[in-house]
Amino acid sequence: xxxxxxxxxxxTFVTIYSLFGLGLNVKFGFTGLIDFGHVAYFxxxxxxxxxxxxxxGLSETYEGLTGLGLATAxxxxxxxxxxxWLVALVIGMAAAALVSVLVGIPTIRLREDYLAITALGIxxxxxxxxxxxxxxxxxxxxxxxxxxxxxxAFPIGTGSFQLNLLLFGLPSVAILGYAAYRxxxxxxxxxxxPALLGTGATLALAGSVVFVITTMTGLVVDLxxxxxxxxxxIAFVLLVGSVVAxxxxxxxxxxxGALLALASALLFTLWYLGQPLVAFVTEGETADLLLNLFWxxxxxxxxxxxxxxxxxxxxxxLAFLVGAYLWVERTVNSPYGRVLRAxxxxxxxxxxxxxxxxxxxxxxxxxxxxxxxxxxxLWAANIGFIDPTQFASTVTFFAYTAVIIGGTANxxxxxxxxxxxxxxxxxxxxxxxxxxxxxxxxxxxxxLILIGALLIVILYYxxxxxxxxxxxxxxxxxxxxSDD
Amino acid sequence: xxxxQNPILDVQGLEKHFGGITxxxxxxxxxxxxxxxxIGPNGAGKTTFFNCVTGALTPDAGRVAFxxxxxxxxxxxxxxxxxxxxTFQIPRELPEMTVRENxxxxxxxQSGERLAQAxxxxxxxxxxxxxxxxxxxxxxxxxxxxxxxxxKAGTLSGGQRKLLELARVLLTEPDMILLDEPLAGVxxxxxxxxxxxxxxxxxxxYSFLFIEHDIDVIMETCERVVVMHQGQVLTSGxxxxxxxxxxxIEAYLGEEV
Numbered sequence: 153x154x155x156x157x158x159x160x161x162x163x164t165f166v167t168i169y170s171l172f173g174l175g176l177n178v179k180f181g182f183t184g185l186i187d188f189g190h191v192a193y194f195x196x197x198x199x200x201x202x203x204x205x206x207x208x209g210l211s212e213t214y215e216g217l218t219g220l221g222l223a224t225a226x227x228x229x230x231x232x233x234x235x236x237w238l239v240a241l242v243i244g245m246a247a248a249a250l251v252s253v254l255v256g257i258p259t260i261r262l263r264e265d266y267l268a269i270t271a272l273g274i275x276x277x278x279x280x281x282x283x284x285x286x287x288x289x290x291x292x293x294x295x296x297x298x299x300x301x302x303x304x305a306f307p308i309g310t311g312s313f314q315l316n317l318l319l320f321g322l323p324s325v326a327i328l329g330y331a332a333y334r335x336x337x338x339x340x341x342x343x344x345x346p347a348l349l350g351t352g353a354t355l356a357l358a359g360s361v362v363f364v365i366t367t368m369t370g371l372v373v374d375l376x377x378x379x380x381x382x383x384x385x386i387a388f389v390l391l392v393g394s395v396v397a398x399x400x401x402x403x404x405x406x407x408x409g410a411l412l413a414l415a416s417a418l419l420f421t422l423w424y425l426g427q428p429l430v431a432f433v434t435e436g437e438t439a440d441l442l443l444n445l446f447w448x449x450x451x452x453x454x455x456x457x458x459x460x461x462x463x464x465x466x467x468x469x470l471a472f473l474v475g476a477y478l479w480v481e482r483t484v485n486s487p488y489g490r491v492l493r494a495x496x497x498x499x500x501x502x503x504x505x506x507x508x509x510x511x512x513x514x515x516x517x518x519x520x521x522x523x524x525x526x527x528x529x530l531w532a533a534n535i536g537f538i539d540p541t542q543f544a545s546t547v548t549f550f551a552y553t554a555v556i557i558g559g560t561a562n563x564x565x566x567x568x569x570x571x572x573x574x575x576x577x578x579x580x581x582x583x584x585x586x587x588x589x590x591x592x593x594x595x596x597x598x599x600l601i602l603i604g605a606l607l608i609v610i611l612y613y614x615x616x617x618x619x620x621x622x623x624x625x626x627x628x629x630x631x632x633x634s635d636d
Numbered sequence: 637x638x639x640x641q642n643p644i645l646d647v648q649g650l651e652k653h654f655g656g657i658t659x660x661x662x663x664x665x666x667x668x669x670x671x672x673x674x675i676g677p678n679g680a681g682k683t684t685f686f687n688c689v690t691g692a693l694t695p696d697a698g699r700v701a702f703x704x705x706x707x708x709x710x711x712x713x714x715x716x717x718x719x720x721x722x723t724f725q726i727p728r729e730l731p732e733m734t735v736r737e738n739x740x741x742x743x744x745x746q747s748g749e750r751l752a753q754a755x756x757x758x759x760x761x762x763x764x765x766x767x768x769x770x771x772x773x774x775x776x777x778x779x780x781x782x783x784x785x786x787x788k789a790g791t792l793s794g795g796q797r798k799l800l801e802l803a804r805v806l807l808t809e810p811d812m813i814l815l816d817e818p819l820a821g822v823x824x825x826x827x828x829x830x831x832x833x834x835x836x837x838x839x840x841x842y843s844f845l846f847i848e849h850d851i852d853v854i855m856e857t858c859e860r861v862v863v864m865h866q867g868q869v870l871t872s873g874x875x876x877x878x879x880x881x882x883x884x885i886e887a888y889l890g891e892e893v
Binding site: 479482483486487488489490491493494496497498500501502503504505506507508509510515519621624626628629 | 690692711712713714716717721722724728730731732733737740741742744746748749750751753754755757762764765766768804805808
């Protein structure tokens with residue numbers, strides 16, 4: 153599998169979890185509601201969307217409630233299955249919002265820590281019900297009959313290979329170029345010396361990782377001792393070098409963010425384009441290089457290549473994320489959002505000023521839960537199979553971690569934090585190939601330890617998160633007086 | 637004891653108990669227009685009285701009427717919507733929001749505070765927000781905190797917090813304001829500024845009920861004084877009469893005044 157395919161699936165995950173995180177940010181970041189049961193609305197959104205779209209009698213192993221079959225209800229209309237699925241998604245969102253009201257009315261008057269614990273309890277109970285009641289949604293056996301909207305139409309493309317390459321390849325390169333341009337803009341405040349030191353540190357770090365991996369994949373690992381040999385000596389020297397260069401770079405600049413951006417951009421480029429480039433130069437291997445460069449274009453899809461369903465679905469989820477982002481931004485950049493933040497800061501103040509805070513908290517809970525429900529519907533369509541184990545409480549805490557890392561009460565921060573979280577958690581999964589398979593569990597644990605360490609560092613040095621709370625500006629349209 | 641003919645705030649038989657402790661026991665109080673002082677020793681139940689009247693606490697018995705409407709047991713937001721607002725004894729600024737946002741929060745009836753309006757944004761949305769911005773800026777100027785408008789409220793000094801607290805309740809354009817020790821911990825210059833502002837506002841038609849421990853301030857500022865002691869009204873009347881009342885001297889003022 154080329155890296156591009158891996159990235160498409162990773163980005164789809166990041167997009168769906170960002171949508172989930174935006175919902176959490178509405179509740180936690182902007183309103184101060186600590187809802188430890190956020191995953192329950194993700195689960196309800198997923199199950200209800202699937203249930204409403206699912207045609208009856210598809211499978212003999214499914215013993216739950218008969219689906220409503222909305223996916224086939226509009227069969228006569230072009231794109232009818234998408235329309236049916238969208239209606240199902242809206243119903244899934246509404247169901248999530250409705251359940252959140254039922255949970256919220258008795259609990260939301262509680263003090264915030266009690267609310268957190270009660271919500272966690274309710275989410276656990278709901279998960280247990282979905283897990284054990286087979287008549288409902290097939291219990292622990294899950295649902296395999298997940299409707300994937302428009303999946304029949306793909307891959308799409310023209311009949312001509314060259315035209316397809318032009319159509320999908322050009323935007324791919326353009327987007328990569330734009331990403332490089334944005335990174336360059338971020339990196340620009342760095343002067344030459346820290347930039348060089350940062351580059352050196354990054355390359356040394358990458359080198360040491362390569363050497364450690366090549367050593368560990370040898371027999372040395374099985375002995376359980378770290379024997380001195382050429383490889384790990386070089387690795388050690390490079391590691392020390394990267395630490396020294398990194399420290400020197402850090403002491404010479406105030407722009408730690410720019411330095412981090414430079415380092416990650418370099419590592420990414422090395423990994424994503426450097427590696428296939430080496431394969432191309434040394435072995436004349438072009439497939440990976442082309443696939444990575446023209447990442448939207450899949451040459452293996454159909455007779456002349458084209459846009460496959462995975463790539464389409466990523467763009468599809470991205471459209472939802474952009475829509476949700478703008479929706480949440482509009483909500484918080486308004487007098488309504490001002491009241492929400494006042495509730496977060498000290499609920500008694502807006503209440504004493506005549507704002508019915510109970511109503512605001514319930515609405516915030518509903519809105520956040522509906523977004524989680526939308527994420528759930530997309531999740532189900534992406535995976536193609538749902539069962540209750542996918543909706544464990546850890547999903548909520550992963551989202552909290554992502555929000556806190558990126559920046560609480562910052563919608564861009566949520567997306568950034570989610571990306572950082574899942575790149576560490578899943579993006580490093582390719583490293584597993586280099587290690588003997590019996591270490592898979594330890595490596596999975598190591599990833600969580602790494603995220604935990606990052607969380608501690610963030611909470612200690614930058615409790616407001618990587619980006620901190622966002623700025624607010626209520627747009628008054630034309631003729632609006634500037635607020636400054 | 638002079639009787640108030642047309643009370644704005646009319647409290648009858650108010651009771652509040654915390655477990656076995658009676659904080660307020662059958663209190664009757666009528667408050668009219670102008671500035672009324674509320675004094676009494678620590679623990680007399682003054683703040684509990686404020687909390688019961690404004691809905692932060694639900695009274696165990698009694699009736700609270702404000703501007704001829706019954707507000708007994710209503711939520712604080714509903715009481716504030718009726719035009720009765722209060723300040724807090726310890727100022728409650730919203731620390732992570734700017735002073736400007738703290739002020740803009742306050743005005744009542746902003747259409748953009750409704751979720752549907754925040755999403756759809758009809759014509760009144762922008763008009764309302766412009767009005768709110770102007771009023772907030774004017775109020776900041778009036779209370780002389782306009783130089784810190786863009787600072788986070790959490791960075792303000794103690795005195796500025798007192799002013800912000802006052803500015804916020806004024807922006808709700810209430811009929812009556814309950815002030816819970818607005819001068820506590822305030823330096824003499826600022827104290828005079830706050831008192832001047834209260835007098836300005838009184839002449840504009842606002843009414844105040846004013847908890848204060850400095851009897852000289854009460855004498856100068858208030859047209860009427862109510863004295864509370866052990867959850868009851870001990871007496872009320874003209875400041876001069878109250879000051880010379882033997883029971884008040886014994887319970888609160890002490891011999892030396």
